[in-house]
Amino acid sequence: MVLDSLSKSLRETLRKISRSTSIDDNLINEVVREIQRALILADVDINLTIELTRKVEQRAKNEPVPKNSNPRNHLILIVYEELLNILGKPREFKAKPATIMLVGLYGQGKTTSAGKLARFYIKHGFKVVLIAADTQRVGAYEQLEQISKQVGADFFGIYGEKDSRKIVSGALSKYSNWDVKIIDTSGRNALNEDLLEEIRGIAEIAKPDEVMLILDASIGQQAGKQAEAFNKAAKITGVIITKLDGTAKGGGAISAVAKTGAPILFIGTGEHLDDLEYFNPARFLSRLLGMGDLETLMATAKELHEEIDEESVERMASGKFTLKDMYEIWDKMSKPGLFKKLFDSLPMFKLQQKEIDESLIDQSEAKIRKYKVIMDSMTYQELDEPDIIKGERIDRIARGSGTQPSDVKELLRDYKRMRDAMKNLRGNRKIISMLKKQLKEGNIEDFNQ
Numbered sequence: 001m002v003l004d005s006l007s008k009s010l011r012e013t014l015r016k017i018s019r020s021t022s023i024d025d026n027l028i029n030e031v032v033r034e035i036q037r038a039l040i041l042a043d044v045d046i047n048l049t050i051e052l053t054r055k056v057e058q059r060a061k062n063e064p065v066p067k068n069s070n071p072r073n074h075l076i077l078i079v080y081e082e083l084l085n086i087l088g089k090p091r092e093f094k095a096k097p098a099t100i101m102l103v104g105l106y107g108q109g110k111t112t113s114a115g116k117l118a119r120f121y122i123k124h125g126f127k128v129v130l131i132a133a134d135t136q137r138v139g140a141y142e143q144l145e146q147i148s149k150q151v152g153a154d155f156f157g158i159y160g161e162k163d164s165r166k167i168v169s170g171a172l173s174k175y176s177n178w179d180v181k182i183i184d185t186s187g188r189n190a191l192n193e194d195l196l197e198e199i200r201g202i203a204e205i206a207k208p209d210e211v212m213l214i215l216d217a218s219i220g221q222q223a224g225k226q227a228e229a230f231n232k233a234a235k236i237t238g239v240i241i242t243k244l245d246g247t248a249k250g251g252g253a254i255s256a257v258a259k260t261g262a263p264i265l266f267i268g269t270g271e272h273l274d275d276l277e278y279f280n281p282a283r284f285l286s287r288l289l290g291m292g293d294l295e296t297l298m299a300t301a302k303e304l305h306e307e308i309d310e311e312s313v314e315r316m317a318s319g320k321f322t323l324k325d326m327y328e329i330w331d332k333m334s335k336p337g338l339f340k341k342l343f344d345s346l347p348m349f350k351l352q353q354k355e356i357d358e359s360l361i362d363q364s365e366a367k368i369r370k371y372k373v374i375m376d377s378m379t380y381q382e383l384d385e386p387d388i389i390k391g392e393r394i395d396r397i398a399r400g401s402g403t404q405p406s407d408v409k410e411l412l413r414d415y416k417r418m419r420d421a422m423k424n425l426r427g428n429r430k431i432i433s434m435l436k437k438q439l440k441e442g443n444i445e446d447f448n449q
Helices: 004-019 025-041 046-062 071-087 110-123 140-151 164-174 193-206 222-233 251-255 281-288 294-303 310-317 323-332 338-345 358-376 380-384 391-401 405-442
Strands: 098-103 128-133 154-156 180-185 210-216 238-242 264-268 276-278
Touching: 004 025, 004 071, 004 281, 025 046, 025 071, 046 071, 071 281, 098 110, 098 193, 110 128, 110 140, 110 180, 110 210, 110 238, 110 264, 110 276, 128 140, 128 164, 140 154, 154 164, 164 180, 164 193, 180 193, 193 222, 210 222, 238 251, 323 358, 323 380, 323 405, 358 391, 358 405, 391 405
Parallel strands: 098 180, 098 210, 128 154, 128 180, 210 238, 238 264
Antiparallel strands: 264 276
């Protein structure tokens, strides 16, 4: 899990809010301390952490609760909004012809990221060349050449050449008509003027459309200093954070965006060259907090080649759904894992419940077929009004479906458990609305198709 420790701490904080009988200054102070502790342990910049929690405290104590909400949900919304601010605003990023320059220190994952970007663009039908402008690191030429072969990109380098500007100039001349040119630049063990001067020189020649800063998720609070220095040498247009699949704390790299004003464009989620995920702040944060993922909900519908319209999503997310709705959902749950994916993606479900036990999910998937048979024996009224199913109705449905009354009762218990959990969403319409707005602004294409 990406940022597992931070995620666990923040989720527990939100659970504490949702379970509180009242919101007073003592609870707010406790929440602020817990958020501070969680962010600092995740290596988020200390000054940024203090600023964020100060805003949470001020808003929580002074901001009036909207009429359509309640104090608990309003405090959760405040925490969500302030955390979202440090992730930056989403940026429209369409796959189109471009010259891309990658910058960063040694060990951050520049060369591997170059290969992942090349694979990304090739998937979108573009001709890509990888340019070996790293003249400092031993083996950099050979590594990029090998990656080029793996992803199906062309490769340009001048073996033994020490002038990176000469290499870039030659590549741009030879591949002037190609769609995408990705420049893998030199790094250093530490920031110094030689490196920054080299970056400035390459930028003057290449005039890149994108200058992407590569940051290792484990870099910690040094990320901000590096981001500022590279931003001065060549205006950073976006950040790629690598190795977020491991045990890295990650907060330093993520909060570094505040130092450049440039958005995080991609995150590396594994070692394979396909493991590059487009970064959407609202989607990332909602997953981090266990608030679900509306975009994943829509993507799940795409996988099933069925369209869940926005009105249906709103109805499910507000807890206003019937057994008829559940029948339609379960009817689509034929692929392994989609049952879990659907309920993982429902906003606030995990916030209100403990982590879903994997064996329970497996059992639930096995029951779907039986549940459908049971519901086929119900009347339209019973499907629309499940609360009327009692006593003789249960016996009749069991006989008609060839099951036991206990099976019918079990179906009703599972349905009511889901319905009751989702009822907690009724005061969170503003959060859902914000998520949908952020996703609409920040996710222009399906970058993982």
